[in-house]
Amino acid sequence: MTSRPPIAPPEAQQNPEEPDDPACLIRQKRASVALYIGLVLLALWVVRDFIVVVAWAGVLAIALWPLLRKVESHRWFSGRATLIATALTLAIALLVVLPVGIGIAQAFREAHDMSEWFKNAQENGIAVPDFIAHLPFGTQQISTWWQANLAQPLRDTAAMKGLHSETVMTLGRRFGARAAHAVTVFGFMLVTLFVIFQAGPRLSGALLKGARRGFGDDGAQLLQHMATAVRGTVSGLVVVGLCEGALLGAAYFVTGLPHVALLAFVTAIAAMLPFCAPLTFGLAALWLLTQGSVAGAIGLAVFGSIVVFVAEHFVRPVLIGNSTRLPFLLVLFGILGGAETFGLLGIFIGPALMTVLMVLWTDIVR
Structure with a gap:
């Protein structure tokens, strides 16, 4: 009967780079840190267009946080985080939408008068304003320039022709695109702000806890x-x-x-x-x-x-x-x-x- 070779003790079978080896642990730690940093950077790159949205929502949330905590502590609103978040978000939306809406409505009311003035300027030019005659100096020079450039019919001038060119259409399209982008950003900001308000103290506590750990x-x-x-x-x-x-x-x-x-x-x-x-x-x-x-x-x-x-x-x-x-x-x-x-x-x-x-x-x- 042949004898079996002796079995090496467990210590002799271990890999030189076993997990308990300090050098191996250090390399694993560095690799984990590099992996985490890479994943975070990749995530930020994916949401890069929304970083500004989150930043604006964060600024507003920080500014209104004392008010949020005060409202939450009231017995009528205790445990109604969704209602509080909805009310605060709607209030911020109204603070922005209301003045813009008033300005647009006023512009529409004044649009007819502006159109009539524009047509009159094309046909008859722009008369010299009365205040120029009462200026302390430069009255003659300003009046002469005005008569030569603005007091005549403006229909055939280069400025009026430029108003009907492709440049105006291009500017209009760019303005419309920027306005649509601003409205979209504002909408996403309101949604983000609502989520932050709804999370309430849990979010601030988690942030402080993470900062203490890190x-x-x-x-x-x-x-x-x-x-x-x-x-x-x-x-x-x-x-x-x-x-x-x-x-x-x-x-x-x-x-x-x-x-x-x-x-x-x-x-x-x-x-x-x-x-x-x-x-x-x-x-x-x-x-x-x-x-x-x-x-x-x-x-x-x-x-x-x-x-x-x-x-x-x-x-x-x-x-x-x-x-x-x-x-x-x-x-x-x-x-x-x-x-x-x-x-x-x-x-x-x-x-x-x-x-x-x-x-x-x-x-x-x-």
Whole structure:
């Protein structure tokens, strides 16, 4: 009877690169991290067109989060997350759709008068406005240029011919495409915002828990500081915008402009964006100038410039800085630099990034 060869102990049969080997574990860990990063980047690339939508929904959700928590704590709305989410989402939709709808309706009402004016300009030209005769200087030069270029029938001019060219059709198609894209983005943003509101505290708790697991308590605190910065920026923009709209609305009423309420509302919306209010009161002052009210136009332009200068350089940075505990220059640089780098969304991203910079600097010098 032949004897069998001895069986090697289990330790001798193990692969040199067994799972318990530290070098193997390190390589597996690195491979897992690379795989996760690749999958995350691939997922972001797939949803790249919706990142802005999610960012806007996040900004609005952060700004309204205290209101959401307050409503949820009321006994009448306890356990009615879907109802609360629906109400808040509809309120935001109305805040955007209502002024746009009013403006479109007003434009349709004025369309007939504009059409008649346009036809008269084609047939008879544009008469020299009365206020030009009362200008302190340059009256003769402006009147001569006006008579030579605008007071004659404009039907055969290059400008009128250009209005019927393919360029206008192309611009119209591009404007329509951009408008359709904006409506689509706004719709997806509302849907995303509804989902965030419906998730409620569960979502914020999950985000903080994930930040603590991934980056520790400092990472969770940094996330909270960034949310506070975004909330303070939104509050500062809205409060300052409403105040600018109210003050300039009073100026519109004093100078005798028509549609004062609509102009004040549009000005308030524009003033929520840094340095956009001059566009509205500047056009209003230009309209007053064409109507012969030189004093009213100058007064409105000067008053509006003072209001915007004080609001943009002092009030708004102070409001945002107090809520985020940021210095004046960091708030101002965050708003302007963010807007220049990331567009409209950068107005809120900039102060949040400045908050991160301030927190890191505080930890270094502590």
